[in-house]
Amino acid sequence: MTNTLLTTTKPTVWHCHDARSLRPLWALEEMGVDYDVVVLPFPPRVFQKEYLGINALGTVPYFVDGDVHMTESSGICHYLVERYGRDDLGIQSTHREFGDYLNWLYHSDATLTFPQTIVLRYTQLEPPERRLPQAVEDYGKWFIARLRRLNAHMIGREYLCDERFTIADIAVGYALYFGELQGFSERYTDEVMAYLQRLKARPAFTTCRDRYQR
Numbered sequence: 029m030t031n032t033l034l035t036t037t038k039p040t041v042w043h044c045h046d047a048r049s050l051r052p053l054w055a056l057e058e059m060g061v062d063y064d065v066v067v068l069p070f071p072p073r074v075f076q077k078e079y080l081g082i083n084a085l086g087t088v089p090y091f092v093d094g095d096v097h098m099t100e101s102s103g104i105c106h107y108l109v110e111r112y113g114r115d116d117l118g119i120q121s122t123h124r125e126f127g128d129y130l131n132w133l134y135h136s137d138a139t140l141t142f143p144q145t146i147v148l149r150y151t152q153l154e155p156p157e158r159r160l161p162q163a164v165e166d167y168g169k170w171f172i173a174r175l176r177r178l179n180a181h182m183i184g185r186e187y188l189c190d191e192r193f194t195i196a197d198i199a200v201g202y203a204l205y206f207g208e209l210q211g212f213s214e215r216y217t218d219e220v221m222a223y224l225q226r227l228k229a230r231p232a233f234t235t236c237r238d239r240y241q242r
Contacts, residue, residue, distance in 0.1 A: 049089030
């Protein structure tokens with residue numbers, strides 16, 4: 029692990045503890061790929077302004093692999109599976125569940141994590157005078173409502189697709205974990221809560237969650 033802004037020949041993830049950058053770190057750990065991590069304070073655009081020289085958005089994750097530069101956590105997971113030929117963690121385009129796999133992979137951020145970021149902003153990131161309890165309540169309800177498809181899908185299942193663990197589970201699992209940190213897990217269905225506990229028990233998850241802190 030490194031804690032400086034650096035150039036490296038290894039795949040590198042710029043990461044904040046418990047942020048969406050946990051998704052690609054978790055994927056890299058599951059794959060056993062040698063990588064570097066740059067751990068930043070959250071939010072880095074406020075507390076480590078020089079990071080804007082690397083990622084103009086100031087967001088995490090930021091990912092570099094040779095000439096490849098990426099900012100989207102679910103997309104990075106998709107890239108890693110394809111780049112390193114890890115079909116054991118993905119689903120090929122000829123598979124009957126390929127479309128479902130892609131949909132869950134991108135549903136994780138576009139549908140699930142989005143309302144959570146509004147809750148985060150108006151509970152922690154804005155100064156007290158700009159915090160909006162009504163927005164927090166409304167977007168919290170929105171997040172729970174957006175779990176309806178997952179609630180139905182997980183009945184009788186252990187994982188999202190093909191009866192095995194894939195990066196789609198990493199992507200959706202992070203959203204559920206983030207929701208747990210925000211206090212939403214008491215509203216998860218029994219099946220979804222059991223699913224989250226299975227994911228959190230994976231050694232690669234615990235390594236990423238516990239090792240890379242600042």
